[in-house]
Amino acid sequence: MTECLVKNNKKVLIKGNYAIAQAAIKAGCECYFGYPITPQSEIGEYMSGKMQELHRAYVSAESELAAINMVVGACSTGAKAMTSSSSCAVALMQEALSYATSDELPVVLVSVMRAGPGLGNIYPSQGDYNQATVGGGNGDYKLIVLSPSTVQECIDLTYKTFYLAHKYRNPAVLLADGLLGQMMEPVEFTDYPYPAIDHSDWALTGAKGRPARKIRSYAPLEGPQCEHVKNLFNKYKLLEENEVMYEEFDVEDADIVVTCFGSLARNVKSAIKTCRAKGLKVGFFRPITLFPFPNRRLAEIAGMTKKILVTEVNMGQMLRDVKLAVNGKVPVSFYGKPVGAWPNVDDIVEAIEKELN
Amino acid sequence: MSEKNFIIAGFGGQGVLLAGEVLANAFMLAGKNVTWYPCYGAEMRGGTVNCEIVMNDEPVSAVNKKEADFVIALNQASFNKFVSKIKKGGLMIVNSSLAKEIKTRSDINYLFAPITKLAENLGNIKMTNILALGLLAKASKLVSVDSLSHALDTVIPPHRKNLLPLNLKALQIGYEYDLQPV
Amino acid sequence: MATQVFDIPKSFKKDMKYTFCPGCDHGVAIRLVAEVLDELGLKEKAITATSIGCSVTLYDFLDIDAIEAPHGRALAEATGVKRARPDKFVFTYQGDGDFASIGLAESLHAALRGENLSAICINNTTYGMTGGQLGPTTLLGQVTTTSPTGRNVEYYGYPIKIAEHVALCDGCAYSARVSLDSIANIRKAKQAIKKAFEVQIQGLGFGFVEILSTCPTNWKMTPEQAHARVRNEMMPVFKPGVYKDVTVQE
Numbered sequence: 078m079t080e081c082l083v084k085n086n087k088k089v090l091i092k093g094n095y096a097i098a099q100a101a102i103k104a105g106c107e108c109y110f111g112y113p114i115t116p117q118s119e120i121g122e123y124m125s126g127k128m129q130e131l132h133r134a135y136v137s138a139e140s141e142l143a144a145i146n147m148v149v150g151a152c153s154t155g156a157k158a159m160t161s162s163s164s165c166a167v168a169l170m171q172e173a174l175s176y177a178t179s180d181e182l183p184v185v186l187v188s189v190m191r192a193g194p195g196l197g198n199i200y201p202s203q204g205d206y207n208q209a210t211v212g213g214g215n216g217d218y219k220l221i222v223l224s225p226s227t228v229q230e231c232i233d234l235t236y237k238t239f240y241l242a243h244k245y246r247n248p249a250v251l252l253a254d255g256l257l258g259q260m261m262e263p264v265e266f267t268d269y270p271y272p273a274i275d276h277s278d279w280a281l282t283g284a285k286g287r288p289a290r291k292i293r294s295y296a297p298l299e300g301p302q303c304e305h306v307k308n309l310f311n312k313y314k315l316l317e318e319n320e321v322m323y324e325e326f327d328v329e330d331a332d333i334v335v336t337c338f339g340s341l342a343r344n345v346k347s348a349i350k351t352c353r354a355k356g357l358k359v360g361f362f363r364p365i366t367l368f369p370f371p372n373r374r375l376a377e378i379a380g381m382t383k384k385i386l387v388t389e390v391n392m393g394q395m396l397r398d399v400k401l402a403v404n405g406k407v408p409v410s411f412y413g414k415p416v417g418a419w420p421n422v423d424d425i426v427e428a429i430e431k432e433l434n
Numbered sequence: 435m436s437e438k439n440f441i442i443a444g445f446g447g448q449g450v451l452l453a454g455e456v457l458a459n460a461f462m463l464a465g466k467n468v469t470w471y472p473c474y475g476a477e478m479r480g481g482t483v484n485c486e487i488v489m490n491d492e493p494v495s496a497v498n499k500k501e502a503d504f505v506i507a508l509n510q511a512s513f514n515k516f517v518s519k520i521k522k523g524g525l526m527i528v529n530s531s532l533a534k535e536i537k538t539r540s541d542i543n544y545l546f547a548p549i550t551k552l553a554e555n556l557g558n559i560k561m562t563n564i565l566a567l568g569l570l571a572k573a574s575k576l577v578s579v580d581s582l583s584h585a586l587d588t589v590i591p592p593h594r595k596n597l598l599p600l601n602l603k604a605l606q607i608g609y610e611y612d613l614q615p616v
Numbered sequence: 617m618a619t620q621v622f623d624i625p626k627s628f629k630k631d632m633k634y635t636f637c638p639g640c641d642h643g644v645a646i647r648l649v650a651e652v653l654d655e656l657g658l659k660e661k662a663i664t665a666t667s668i669g670c671s672v673t674l675y676d677f678l679d680i681d682a683i684e685a686p687h688g689r690a691l692a693e694a695t696g697v698k699r700a701r702p703d704k705f706v707f708t709y710q711g712d713g714d715f716a717s718i719g720l721a722e723s724l725h726a727a728l729r730g731e732n733l734s735a736i737c738i739n740n741t742t743y744g745m746t747g748g749q750l751g752p753t754t755l756l757g758q759v760t761t762t763s764p765t766g767r768n769v770e771y772y773g774y775p776i777k778i779a780e781h782v783a784l785c786d787g788c789a790y791s792a793r794v795s796l797d798s799i800a801n802i803r804k805a806k807q808a809i810k811k812a813f814e815v816q817i818q819g820l821g822f823g824f825v826e827i828l829s830t831c832p833t834n835w836k837m838t839p840e841q842a843h844a845r846v847r848n849e850m851m852p853v854f855k856p857g858v859y860k861d862v863t864v865q866e
Contacts, residue, residue, distance in 0.1 A: 143721065147692050150683060150692065153683040153693070158696065173689070262467075285661070290682075
């Protein structure tokens with residue numbers, strides 16, 4: 078592995094996967110449980126050494142099923158715990174994520190997308206937007222989902238993922254992709270900026286001097302189950318009111334606003350600069366929290382612009398959320414491909430020009 | 435300065451990714467924004483390997499660009515793969531020890547040098563990658579030997595530090611190689 | 617001689633209601649667990665990861681902290697709890713389907729890693745809660761709702777001998793199989809549970825007890841008939857005994 082520590086304006090050149098792992102350490106992650114899968118194996122490799130060095134918990138789990146359930150177990154004691162995985166292996170974790178939402182546990186999952194469906198391949202893709210935001214687990218639930226677009230954001234949003242998971246006691250996903258995981262960029266490691274969350278009123282610590290606590294999702298009666306799920310959705314509403322993050326520029330006068338998420342934003346930004354240089358009025362909008370999705374802002378933007386173009390490296394997954402937010406106010410079109418090299422700047426410029434003609 | 439991108443390509447074992455990492459570190463140490471991105475074949479050994487380094491004063495935009503400003507091709511397969519991906523007026527540095535000196539395009543510049551041979555003369559064939567960086571520094575004028583030297587010191591792990599002097603020498607030999615772009 | 621008072625173990629919940637079928641051994645097994653928790657003074661530091669199946673209701677009987685694991689994942693969750701809080705006493709209470717079918721990987725790997733955990737597996741040769749289907753321990757010839765003419769090798773293969781498998785794991789400190797078919801065997805069972813708990817406290821590794829149990833409802837037997845079946849049909853195949861005990865090796 079390469080981890081460069083020479084300081085230059087406090088910057089180090091580091092791979093996205095290592096950046097995430099180091100940020101998790103700095104965020105105070107007490108337990109890492111994982112099972113290898115490309116393109117995120119560097120995270121587990123780094124954690125295996127570092128966690129032992131720091132005398133924190135590390136297990137090379139026998140499967141992704143075991144790994145995510147170990148995280149659930151650790152989180153039931155209020156610990157900061159995480160796993161990391163990718164696509165077809167994150168699919169194996171859906172059951173536990175559903176349990177953890179119902180149990181209201183602060184599970185942290187780093188999901189570094191590869192191509193699918195099935196085994197697919199290890200080329201980068203954004204095909205797991207739905208997996209993360211809609212989920213494959215049973216029942217009514219939501220995961221908090223954050224989407225970085227640079228290696229620096231891999232760090233900043235890993236911090237935020239831990240914080241939101243613990244603040245809202247809900248599983249949170251850092252949704253990166255193989256491109257980000259493998260790329261190196263100079264970054265700056267700030268200290269973990271968020272306050273500690275007190276879990277002493279619910280965590281399992283042994284029933285000493287208090288009634289025993291049961292963390293369970295089994296609710297045999299209709300009424301309490303109904304109440305429980307409604308409470309979860311009140312929490313999701315709070316998230317939508319308070320935690321939405323997005324990035325935008327040049328939207329006020331735009332004839333068309335291009336939206337995308339994750340590392341594709343880099344190419345889209347370049348394309349928009351190219352378009353602006355040509356005198357085309359193009360704006361940029363990127364949801365950073367995929368849940369809570371920036372519905373309100375997108376609806377406002379739909380009122381300002383004439384058209385919205387969604388670009389993704391999948392066959393149109395975020396497209397659905399954008400359409401719901403825009404609610405028919407302006408036409409929404411799509412440009413993308415399922416896997417492989419991100420559409421390059423020229424291709425995106427061409428797609429934008431096509432929409433404007 | 436506008437964004438510049440570099441592709442370094444060769445076969446697995448030629449130190450392609452490491453050379454890229456040294457170059458990326460050199461840019462970082464010089465205060466530039468930079469992104470390094472690897473591309474491997476599916477196989478663990480023996481396939482072609484390349485990485486792209488994008489450098490900019492502004493935040494780096496995209497990797498996986500359609501065209502490159504500079505390509506270092508350390509073998510024939512890499513030459514064949516990337517000769518069409520060079521920007522008009524761009525430069526291709528070719529390891530003529532392992533690739534033919536044939537100019538297939540007239541709108542780009544070529545620099546042929548027997549890089550592997552030079553490394554062998556230096557006493558270690560593994561210095562091929564760093565020698566190539568020396569050539570690139572001279573030809574591109576975008577990165578200094580000084581930055582590259584610091585970068586080498588950064589990238590070479592503590593237990594390999596004994597190899598630093600040889601690497602620095604390789605860098606120097608590459609830089610001082612009589613360029614004469616053709 | 618001090619008077620021995622028959623009492624409800626302190627680790628039992630005060631308002632506990634008995635919900636198992638008449639003649640089911642879960643009640644006895646859970647009581648033994650509670651007694652051992654009491655005797656070893658573990659109630660206030662115990663955390664259990666429960667499983668899916670009738671065994672899950674352990675958390676309704678015991679006045680201890682509990683997390684409910686998905687089917688088969690009890691030992692993964694217990695691993696997470698123990699690794700996060702090594703000072704706690706952590707155990708699982710699972711059925712044979714949970715431990716040895718859907719959760720076999722988690723079970724054996726917890727034993728192989730030598731997790732300082734204790735696990736109890738109730739073997740009643742069937743999936744009880746779902747209505748008596750064929751499970752990993754169903755005996756050859758046994759009729760279940762999914763082996764209507766009895767378990768045959770051609771379609772179903774063989775039952776698993778859990779305690780022996782666990783004992784083969786190098787990280788296992790204690791593995792025993794016990795039965796609840798008689799007072800004498802119930803006493804032995806309690807000693808085995810105690811041992812499986814003690815090896816965790818001593819940091820020796822994985823402690824395991826397989827408990828041969830009845831399922832009168834799904835076996836369609838009276839409690840007496842069910843215990844006779846344990847004795848006459850199960851014990852000859854699943855032989856009770858201590859399969860591993862690192863504390864007695866010289």
